[in-house]
Every structure is written in structure tokens, then in C-alpha cells.
Amino acid sequence: MNILLTGATGTLGSNLLYKLLLRTDIKKLYLLIRDKKEVTAVQRLKRILSSKAAPKEISETIDKQLLKITVLDNQNFFNPSSYLQADEKVFCIHAAGFVNLSTNPTHKNEIFKENLDFTKQIFDCFEHYVLKFIYISTAYSIGDIGGVIPNSFHKKGSKPNFRNFYEESKYLAEQHLIKESEAKNIPLQILRPSVLGGNIFDNPQYFISKYMVYYLLAKFFYNNPFVNDTIRIAINKNTGLNIIPVDYAASIIEKVFTMDITELNIVHPNSTSLFNGIQRIAKTVNFNKLEIVPPTFDVIDTITTKLEKVYYNSIGVHLxxxxxxxxxxxxxxxxxxxxxxxxxxxxxxxxxxxxxxKQRAFRNKRW
Known part of the structure; x- marks a missing residue:
């Protein structure tokens, strides 16, 4: 089989790439990778394949792995007739995404462009070549909802309570794909990982290529410039954050993309207690000025320290x-x-x- 993969340089996509390369039934991998500043797309790919996070079967046979891979830039990627045979069918795994939790209206167009419009463009471009379209969404595309969340939750007339434009853009992309796949009789699979954390199975354990979401809070505490300032953060003691190890998520995608499963949430059965978790984060980075207050307390209108001001003018608004x-x-x-x-x-x-x-000073992997 042949695979078309977007997002191969991303946190989840790079891990998925390793697992796909280890399969013996994949003949060709077509990867959308852009040049980045002074680093070419091929150089970026080689960094991924030679990383300490790559399995030895890959890092020690890079030349062999490259024979299976065709790297495509934006222009070539959207000209499939130049590299795919007219009757060739591929599994298209669209794992690229723009994770931005901003609620600022000025960011909406960019978020929708990257997550919704780009998905539409890919689906339309490859509809005649797709054996199956696999969309990597997010478990949070359902918005802020309580109770037990099933794998299939799209219902006519329902309108989720979105926390940001990222959730909304992913939800609308799912709805568009469901509608178009039915109209054009193209098999569709929607997979929804929750918040990504470091490796649990693979070595190095706890490795992840980019520090996002809860890592940003840890980094904020770690880099705190106001050492004597306290900070108050409102938390619902009964809620949690669902975190899934990135290698587990990649393993699930690699296992199910050929299976007859239409929708699947890739999530932990137990969400991490935010009340306990944030206190543990603060302790791990040696920050002891945290005060947890109930959600009914309006911290933003009663800011008392410079640290609070910086937090609530940056990541605090998003988290x-x-x-x-x-x-x-x-x-x-x-x-x-x-x-x-x-x-x-x-x-x-x-x-x-x-x-x-923390040991790596929250430096993202560069590739």
C-alpha cells in the first residue's frame, strides 16, 4: 500500500512516521514537508530519521528509508498527477494541524485557514486518488461538554460550546468531511487524540518534540521573572485534563487506519486531576507561589501582582x-x-x- 501523509514534522506526525516506516506492507510514503528558513525539506526529514527518538531500525538505515519516501513541497503536493499514477489509490492521513488556543478574534481567520480551509483543499485535491481519507482531529472538537463522550457525536441541530477557534475549526472540518465523503462515496475515518504528552512505551521515555498546552504552564512557572510574586489560578476541582502519551496515540493511528472504524477518540480512560496536577507541575519546577481559587472567583478583575498580569495577558486566557x-x-x-x-x-x-x-529547558526539537 501507499500512504500520503501530512504533518510528518509535527509532534504526532513524526512519531507516526516512525511506525509507518517499520511496516513491511507499505511500499511508498508521500510526505508534505515545507522548507523552513535555511533548512530544506529533505534536511528536516533526515533530522527526524536520525533523531534519538527514532527507532534504531530507522536511524541506522536512513538511506534505505529514504528510498521509500517522496518529499513534496506545497506546489508539488497539490499536483498529484505529477507523482501518482492515474489509477493509483492511497491512504491519505491528514495529520497536519495548527494548534492555537487563542480566543482573540484577530486570530480566527488564520486558525480556520490552517485547520478548515486546508483540510477542504486536501480532500478536494485527492478525491480521485483516495482509498481512504483519515483525518486526525482532536478529542476537544466537541467543545466544553460534560458527562460521557462517545466516539460519534455529530448530531443534526447540535451546537457545541467551543472554548476557542481551534476547537471550532476542527469540529467544522469534521462536519465538512462527513458530508463530502458521503456525497462522493469516499471512505472516511476521524481519529481524535486528546492533549499529547511524552512517550510512555518508546525511548527516550517522556520524550515529545514540542512542548505545548500543559507544558506551557510549566514553562511559565519555570521562567517566572517575578520571583516574589504569587499567582492565583481558578480551577474546577472536579474536572481534569485528558492527556495521552504521543507514542500511544501514534500506535493507535498506525493500527486502525486500515480498520473499519469511522470515528475514534484516542484518549486516556482517566483524565488527570487539574487540582492535583497543577500543584505537582508547580512543585516540579520549584515554583511555590501558587494559590488555587474556585472558578467563581474573578481573578482577572482583581489582579494584584505583575506575575498575574503577565499570565492573564498571555497563556492564562487560553488555558x-x-x-x-x-x-x-x-x-x-x-x-x-x-x-x-x-x-x-x-x-x-x-x-x-x-x-x-525541565531537564531540557523546555526547548522544542528543531527539525
Whole structure:
């Protein structure tokens, strides 16, 4: 089989690339990779293949791996007749995405362009070549909703309560794909990973290429320039943040993209307690000026320190809706029948991933 993959240089996409390369039934991988400043697309790919995170079967046979790969820039990628045979069918795995939790209206167009418009463009461009279209969405595309969340949740007339434009753009992309795949009789699969954390199976353990979401809070505490200032953060004691190890998420995608599964949330059966988790984050980075207050307390209108001002003018605005969200859980029976979740304490895992990032000064992997 042949695979068309977007997002290969991303946090999840690079891990998925490793797992696809280890399969013996894949003849060709077509990768959309852009040049980046002074680094060419091929150089970026070689950095991924030679990384310490890459399995030895890949890092020690890079030339062999490159024979299976065709690297495409934006212009060539959207000209499939130049590299695909007229009757060639591929599995298209669209794993590229723009994770931006901003609620600022000025950012909406960019977020929608990257997550919604780009998805439409890819689907339309490859509709005659696609054996199956696999869309990597997010478990948070359903918005802020309580209770048990099923794998299929698109209902006519329903309107989710989105916390930001990222969630909304991914939800609308899903709806567009469902409609178009039915109209054009193209098999569709929607896979929704939750917040990505470091490796749980693979070495280096706790590795992740880019520090996002809860890592940003840890980095903020770690780099705090106002050492004597306290900060108050509102948290719903009953809610949590669903975090999934990146290698587990990649393993699930690699296993299910050929399976007859239409929608699947790739999530942990137990969300991480935010009340306990954020305190553990602060302790791990040696920050002892944290005060947790109830969601009903309006911190923004009563800011008292420079640290609070900086926080609530930056990442605090983006994270607050998640810290105070409605308690929820996911139905993971189907997911765990495919690959059981390893047993570990979720708060301990949170601490270990932050400690790993701290050792590396929260520097993202450059490739």
C-alpha cells in the first residue's frame, strides 16, 4: 500500500512516521514537508530519521528509508498527477494541524485557514486518488461538554460550546468531511487524540518534540521573572485534563487506519486531576507561589501582582476555559480493545513529563 501523509514534522506526525516506516506492507510514503528558513525539506526529514527518538531500525538505515519516501513541497503536493499514477489509490492521513488556543478574534481567520480551509483543499485535491481519507482531529472538537463522550457525536441541530477557534475549526472540518465523503462515496475515518504528552512505551521515555498546552504552564512557572510574586489560578476541582502519551496515540493511528472504524477518540480512560496536577507541575519546577481559587472567583478583575498580569495577558486566557470546564469522561472500550492503555498514575506521569522537559529547558526539537 501507499500512504500520503501530512504533518510528518509535527509532534504526532513524526512519531507516526516512525511506525509507518517499520511496516513491511507499505511500499511508498508521500510526505508534505515545507522548507523552513535555511533548512530544506529533505534536511528536516533526515533530522527526524536520525533523531534519538527514532527507532534504531530507522536511524541506522536512513538511506534505505529514504528510498521509500517522496518529499513534496506545497506546489508539488497539490499536483498529484505529477507523482501518482492515474489509477493509483492511497491512504491519505491528514495529520497536519495548527494548534492555537487563542480566543482573540484577530486570530480566527488564520486558525480556520490552517485547520478548515486546508483540510477542504486536501480532500478536494485527492478525491480521485483516495482509498481512504483519515483525518486526525482532536478529542476537544466537541467543545466544553460534560458527562460521557462517545466516539460519534455529530448530531443534526447540535451546537457545541467551543472554548476557542481551534476547537471550532476542527469540529467544522469534521462536519465538512462527513458530508463530502458521503456525497462522493469516499471512505472516511476521524481519529481524535486528546492533549499529547511524552512517550510512555518508546525511548527516550517522556520524550515529545514540542512542548505545548500543559507544558506551557510549566514553562511559565519555570521562567517566572517575578520571583516574589504569587499567582492565583481558578480551577474546577472536579474536572481534569485528558492527556495521552504521543507514542500511544501514534500506535493507535498506525493500527486502525486500515480498520473499519469511522470515528475514534484516542484518549486516556482517566483524565488527570487539574487540582492535583497543577500543584505537582508547580512543585516540579520549584515554583511555590501558587494559590488555587474556585472558578467563581474573578481573578482577572482583581489582579494584584505583575506575575498575574503577565499570565492573564498571555497563556492564562487560553488555558482558563480548560481549567474551569465541565467534568467529563470518554468511553474507551473500543480504544482499549485495540491497544490496552498501560497502567500508570496520571498525576505521576504528568510530573515525569514536566521533569523531562525541565531537564531540557523546555526547548522544542528543531527539525
Amino acid at each position: 482558563e476555559p480548560y481549567l474551569t470546564s465541565t467534568p467529563y469522561e470518554y468511553d474507551t472500550r473500543l480504544l482499549e480493545s485495540i491497544l490496552p492503555m498501560p497502567l500508570y498514575d496520571t498525576v505521576d506521569y504528568l510530573e515525569h513529563t514536566v521533569a523531562y522537559a
